[in-house]
Amino acid sequence: MIAVRDHLDQLGDTLPVVIMFADDPSRLAAYRTYLDLEFPVVADVDRTLYRLLGAGRGSFFRVWSPGTIAMYARLVRRGRRLHAPTEDTRQLGADAVIDRDGRLHRLWLPPTPDARPAVDEIVDAVRELDRR
Amino acid sequence: MTDDRVIGEGDVLPDVALVDHEGRPWRFSGHRGRPLVLVLHRHLA
Numbered sequence: 001m002i003a004v005r006d007h008l009d010q011l012g013d014t015l016p017v018v019i020m021f022a023d024d025p026s027r028l029a030a031y032r033t034y035l036d037l038e039f040p041v042v043a044d045v046d047r048t049l050y051r052l053l054g055a056g057r058g059s060f061f062r063v064w065s066p067g068t069i070a071m072y073a074r075l076v077r078r079g080r081r082l083h084a085p086t087e088d089t090r091q092l093g094a095d096a097v098i099d100r101d102g103r104l105h106r107l108w109l110p111p112t113p114d115a116r117p118a119v120d121e122i123v124d125a126v127r128e129l130d131r132r
Numbered sequence: 133m134t135d136d137r138v139i140g141e142g143d144v145l146p147d148v149a150l151v152d153h154e155g156r157p158w159r160f161s162g163h164r165g166r167p168l169v170l171v172l173h174r175h176l177a
Contacts, residue, residue, distance in 0.1 A: 001171045014167040019150070028153035042150040042158045044172075049148045052139050055172055091174055098168040102144050102160055105167075113174055122169055129167050 003119035005037055010123045012130075015039060021047050022087060047091070054109055055094040067114035097125040105129060 004016045018041040022028060025043060032041040044050060076082060095117050097106040106125040108117045139145065145160050152158040160168070 001173065004169060004171060011169065012167075014169055015163060016169045016171065018171045018173055020173045025151055025153055025155040032153050040158060041153040043152075044148065044150055049150070049170075050172060052146060052148070053172070054138075089174070093174045094170070094172040096168075096170040096172070098145055098160070098170065100165055100167055102164050104139060104141050104143050104145055107141055126167055126169065 001037070002035065004122065005035065005039075007119050007123060008038075011126055014126050017042060019044050019049060021045055021050065021091065050091065050094070053094050053096060053104075053107060055092050057088070057090040058092045058112065060090065062112055065112045065114070067112055071114040095122065097122065097129070099129050 001016070001018050004011075008016070016039040018032075018037065018039070020028060020031075020041065021044050028041045028043055050056075072082060092113065093110060093116065095108040095110075096104060099105045105128070108121075110116050147159050147161045150158040
């Protein structure tokens, strides 16, 4: 989401939305402030959207792959403070582009936490909407 | 991981009831007319 935040100028009038399954909105607000996000951070407490999009739970070894560990190490080196998670660490994420009519245009289901799409892929998918 | 996706590309996203960072209800239907980029996060680390 930081990459999306840093490329807002390439997304036109697109609204990014960060979705989490934490059940305490005050934590969402703190997270939004911490990352200096100007777009909504919303909670999907029962993970309905995750299920609809097929964002499943990964195995322990898939979630804590060498790539995942390397990703967290990079974040720490950049000064990010990590906290012990209280949520389901095996829940995998997803990224999606929704068109102006509310249709799912593009969906990425990363098999591991470190395999999220490059922001350029997301920007390209958004630009495809204007070429249709 | 199993692929139990029930919607695919081209399908209308159901209007899932979400709650925003201020505790207010948030729905996709309230934002039709502009594209959305959804980032489904994992956990708050």
